[in-house]
Amino acid sequence: MSNIKEHIVLKVKELSIGYKTKKVETVVASNLNFDLQQGQLIGLVGANGIGKSTLLRTLTKVQNPLNGNITINGKEIQKLSTIDLAKQLSLVLTEPLVAKNLSVYELVALGRQPYTNWIGNLSPKDQSIINVALEQTNILDLKDKKCYELSDGQLQKVMIARALAQDTDLIILDEPTTHLDMYHKAYVLKLLKQLTKTTNKTILFSSHEIDLAIQLCDTMIVMSKDNVQCNTPKQLISNGTFEKLFPQDLITFNDKTGSFRVSK
Numbered sequence: 001m002s003n004i005k006e007h008i009v010l011k012v013k014e015l016s017i018g019y020k021t022k023k024v025e026t027v028v029a030s031n032l033n034f035d036l037q038q039g040q041l042i043g044l045v046g047a048n049g050i051g052k053s054t055l056l057r058t059l060t061k062v063q064n065p066l067n068g069n070i071t072i073n074g075k076e077i078q079k080l081s082t083i084d085l086a087k088q089l090s091l092v093l094t095e096p097l098v099a100k101n102l103s104v105y106e107l108v109a110l111g112r113q114p115y116t117n118w119i120g121n122l123s124p125k126d127q128s129i130i131n132v133a134l135e136q137t138n139i140l141d142l143k144d145k146k147c148y149e150l151s152d153g154q155l156q157k158v159m160i161a162r163a164l165a166q167d168t169d170l171i172i173l174d175e176p177t178t179h180l181d182m183y184h185k186a187y188v189l190k191l192l193k194q195l196t197k198t199t200n201k202t203i204l205f206s207s208h209e210i211d212l213a214i215q216l217c218d219t220m221i222v223m224s225k226d227n228v229q230c231n232t233p234k235q236l237i238s239n240g241t242f243e244k245l246f247p248q249d250l251i252t253f254n255d256k257t258g259s260f261r262v263s264k
């Protein structure tokens, strides 16, 4: 029996997500229930338009839930101020960076904002945390470069370093592998996996790289029209979850190799 006590970082209970105007409520997914454990890598997958970004936006309080409850380390996110939430979770988006004129070091330093004074002065502790984040993402050699000089793969590592510098238990990334080649997709996801082990942080990312996620994730959240399942990749494979993800006339899932193939 394991002596390691599991700690739930994120708890989602009876959650409904979607969009609400004065007249209409559009439910994207409902009845979501899952717990994310400390130190795990969790991949969120599902077809285009199924609701992955909507779910991540709701978990990060960018939009309100239609119903239900989200807690981080036992605290309801709806009750947390912006600054307190920024000490619990950091968010990495793939949208083009507005601050490309900053150096890599300056951009990673932005992760310390929830902790610095209003002028943004960095204490020796802040500087040490920034250096560790640069080391952990293997970008120390890039620290004086301007962000506009970087490739997409390098920039993704910088954004991950910024999230690490924010020093939160939970890091959430929306499609961190977009725009990356096969090597860099694998590199970034493997880096995230290593970081969960070396830092004990919980990292949740959405992706269309289902094959890679199956290989690397401790847990996966699979969104489909019928339901949302959260389990280990192994259990999801034996439940036949991936087979039902796409129309089988075009794509089939091989449960022996854990990968998809185009039907001939």
Ligand SMILES: Nc1ncnc2c1ncn2[C@@H]1O[C@H](COP(=O)(O)OP(=O)(O)OP(=O)(O)O)[C@@H](O)[C@H]1O
Residues within 6 Å of the ligand: 019, 026, 028, 046, 047, 048, 049, 050, 051, 052, 053, 054, 055
């Ligand atoms: N601002 C919005 N207002 C109303 N409906 C929206 C809005 N944004 C997205 N939707 C709808 O919500 C549903 C889920 O979209 P979402 O972007 O969350 O899916 P996704 O799984 O992230 O897709 P993709 O993999 O293509 O990025 C879609 O039907 C979409 O049209």
